[in-house]
Amino acid sequence: MRIAVLPGDGIGQEVTAQAVKVLRALSANNGPQFEMTEALLGDCAFDAHGDPLPEATLEAARRAEGILFGAAGTYESDLRPPESRGGHGLLRLRKALDLFANFRPVYAFPELLGASSLRREVIEGVDLVVLRELTSDIYFGTPRGIDRTPGRRSAHNTMRYTEAEVARVAHAGFQAARRRRRQLCSVDKANVLETSVLWRELVGEVARDYPDVELRHEYVDAMAMHLIRRPRDFDVIVTGNIFGDILSDAAAMLTGSIGMLPSASLNAESLGLYEPVHGSAPDIAGKDIANPLASILSAAMMLRHSGGQEAAASLVEAAVRRVLAEGYRTGDIMEPGATRLGTQAMGDAVAAAIASLR
Ligand code: NAI
Ligand code: MG
Numbered sequence: 001m002r003i004a005v006l007p008g009d010g011i012g013q014e015v016t017a018q019a020v021k022v023l024r025a026l027s028a029n030n031g032p033q034f035e036m037t038e039a040l041l042g043d044c045a046f047d048a049h050g051d052p053l054p055e056a057t058l059e060a061a062r063r064a065e066g067i068l069f070g071a072a073g074t075y076e077s078d079l080r081p082p083e084s085r086g087g088h089g090l091l092r093l094r095k096a097l098d099l100f101a102n103f104r105p106v107y108a109f110p111e112l113l114g115a116s117s118l119r120r121e122v123i124e125g126v127d128l129v130v131l132r133e134l135t136s137d138i139y140f141g142t143p144r145g146i147d148r149t150p151g152r153r154s155a156h157n158t159m160r161y162t163e164a165e166v167a168r169v170a171h172a173g174f175q176a177a178r179r180r181r182r183q184l185c186s187v188d189k190a191n192v193l194e195t196s197v198l199w200r201e202l203v204g205e206v207a208r209d210y211p212d213v214e215l216r217h218e219y220v221d222a223m224a225m226h227l228i229r230r231p232r233d234f235d236v237i238v239t240g241n242i243f244g245d246i247l248s249d250a251a252a253m254l255t256g257s258i259g260m261l262p263s264a265s266l267n268a269e270s271l272g273l274y275e276p277v278h279g280s281a282p283d284i285a286g287k288d289i290a291n292p293l294a295s296i297l298s299a300a301m302m303l304r305h306s307g308g309q310e311a312a313a314s315l316v317e318a319a320v321r322r323v324l325a326e327g328y329r330t331g332d333i334m335e336p337g338a339t340r341l342g343t344q345a346m347g348d349a350v351a352a353a354i355a356s357l358r
Pocket of ligand 2: 245
């Protein structure tokens with residue numbers, strides 16, 4: 001499998017190195033082989049080449065079957081104009097590769113039930129996926145702008161979805177549900193927004209192709225409530241870009257730490273960009289304390305969805321669970337009685353668990 005490795009900035013570099021370590025452990029003893037090409041994306045790319053997404057990086061990404069990404073940006077660069085902003089390089093890459101389907105699985109590891117701010121009986125057994133549309137909606141719709149006429153300032157954005165955009169993410173949602181517990185919940189605000197009226201209509205039409213999947217619709221405000229109250233009721237949740245942004249962060253917190261959450265952003269082919277949900281964490285960068293498990297679990301998603309290597313993906317996930325069951329924790333998921341490990345030692349532990357599990 002050809003993999004483009006884009007560690008990016010801050011802890012992105014530290015955690016991605018652990019995911020690479022785990023892939024190498026998989027390759028040992030006649031395991032699957034990976035051709036990894038490392039390239040720059042983010043502030044590091046801007047500093048080296050004056051462009052947060054250099055042409056060579058885009059080329060490496062296009063040539064790859066899977067892209068393993070860390071994080072891009074810093075608080076300082078976030079305030080610069082887009083051309084020189086590390087995070088903007090990532091937005092350009094997602095757009096260039098048409099990565100419209102952003103999957104964020106939220107799984108409550110039985111070993112970590114104590115790490116959530118919610119009660120154990122609420123989160124025990126939570127196993128859901130938020131599918132967020134990533135390339136359209138109010139984030140990209142035009143017209144948009146700010147009118148700064150003194151005393152009459154106003155601002156506007158446009159929420160727009162086309163038939164093709166909704167249909168393709170709906171298909172992705174139904175197909176994901178088919179591989180899981182066959183329940184799809186579509187989230188919109190059809191009681192207020194025309195965009196959502198069309199969204200609901202189109203999802204209903206696509207549903208005819210999937211009679212074996214149970215479809216339910218929720219308004220986004222009610223969904224915010226259900227997600228916290230009864231998260232076990234959900235299997236796959238499909239929604240637009242802005243509702244997905246907010247709901248997926250809320251869903252992420254069901255499991256305790258952002259350092260545990262992987263994600264996949266896929267296009268219509270099988271190419272995908274895989275990254276931890278977290279950012280570059282400038283507050284802990286360079287200290288060898290970041291949790292690398294989100295990055296390692298992202299690599300497992302890559303093996304499964306872009307590599308067709310289900311067995312290898314399951315082995316990585318089993319190794320993560322083994323390490324947690326043995327009581328090893330990074331600081332963000334630390335609990336009494338557990339053994340604290342740094343970033344690199346956690347990567348070593350998962351690599352060792354792979355060797356012992358196979
Ligand atoms: P962040 O996710 O980087 O950090 C939020 C908090 O979570 C921090 O306290 C951090 O220490 C902690 N944290 C994050 N990942 C962790 C890990 N693996 N282990 C332990 N603790 C962890 O989000 P923040 O602070 O909003 O953004 C920092 C920078 O990252 C900004 O420049 C932002 O633009 C960028 N960012 C990039 C993303 C991407 O590349 N996809 C996503 C989110 C933010
Ligand atoms: Mg967000």
